[in-house]
Amino acid sequence: MLTTTTTRVLEPGDLGAALAVLDRDPVANAFVAARVQVAGLDPWRLGGEMWGWYADGRLESLCYAGANLVPICAGPEAVRGFADRARRAGRRCSSIVGPSEPVARLWSLLEPSWGPAREVRGHQPLMVTTTVPEDVRPDPLVRRIRKDEIDLVMPACVAMFTEEVGVSPLAGDGGLLYQARVAELVGTGRSFARIENGRVIFKAEIGAATPKACQIQGVWVDPEFRGRGLSETGMSAILHHALHEIAPVASLYVNDYNTAARAAYRRVGFQETGAFMSVLF
Structure with missing residues (x-):
């Protein structure tokens, strides 16, 4: 047939x-x-x-x-x-x-x-959790970014994107589309950071959100403060917001070679359930 x-x-x-x-x-x-x-x-x-x-x-x-x-x-x-x-x-x-x-x-x-392609990332584990971590205390200094703090968080967003993707989001159109996306996430209350003395130390966003699932993105720690567990306590804080306020399931995907990030995500309860792939131009 x-x-x-x-x-x-x-x-x-x-x-x-x-x-x-x-x-x-x-x-x-x-x-x-x-x-x-x-x-x-x-x-x-x-x-x-x-x-x-x-x-x-x-x-x-x-x-x-x-x-x-x-x-x-x-x-x-x-x-x-x-x-x-x-x-x-x-x-x-x-x-x-x-x-x-x-x-x-x-x-x-x-x-x-x-x-x-400029780069092919053939295996990016998809990690999922439905529970907030019980043994990783959420960072009490991680909070929602206010609309008047967009200029403060933007350099950290640009640094994260450039480090992750390999090109600056300010190229091409001068960053207009990227700045609009950052402003959208801040405006909808899905951009979070730890800020000390006017400096972003940790940041992450809940980039996609539906009633059934949300996706965390843009996890970044200032290089000077890495290795201190801030990604774990920061992610714990993000998960409290994501799972209590947005959706019953939170996910993210991560490069397979980023063993430190994968370990940190596992410590706050994420489990690998599949894999994504990215072809970058």
Whole structure:
């Protein structure tokens, strides 16, 4: 029996079906789900197109095509459909990111025309927790960043991004989009830091948030203060906010070679449940 498949750009009327696909894995899909729940499927509000892969008229898989290219619940056939569309459109994204298996397949199909990548991070453990740590005291000095403190926290955000990604977020458009994203997280109360004498010592954000899961990002400790356990006590404080105020599950993904961070996250209760992969351009 032959299966009829097709790939197309989703429209606002497809929102219910798209949310049903995203809901199959609310933890891994938190980044895209959070955007869709706020912006719907209008490309201008969403910041990119949402591609849908259909089998016998049923929406089975998605691919967010914006600043990032993110395959969602995508098996091999869906990945081929998304790769065909991506090749025709040309590369517009700064990265491909998502669960490691579909991203690896997608990159193998796109690399001949899109390559080479600046960097490929093939295994980034996805870590998840549903409990606040009992044996790691939350840092009492970690608090929400106020709107009038954006200029104070911005250098730490830039330092974290540059260290993590390998390029400055201020390149290209002068940092306008990045500054807007930082301001958005501060404005929604999802940016946290420990500040001493006007200096950011530790910071992190709850970058994506849905009623079912949230994703922690941008964890950073001032290099001068590393090795003192501030990432653990800071993360403990973040988890109290995340799990009590936002969602019952908190996740993050981390580079596999960052053994110190992985150990710190395990000490506050995170467990590795899967893996992401990132292709950076």
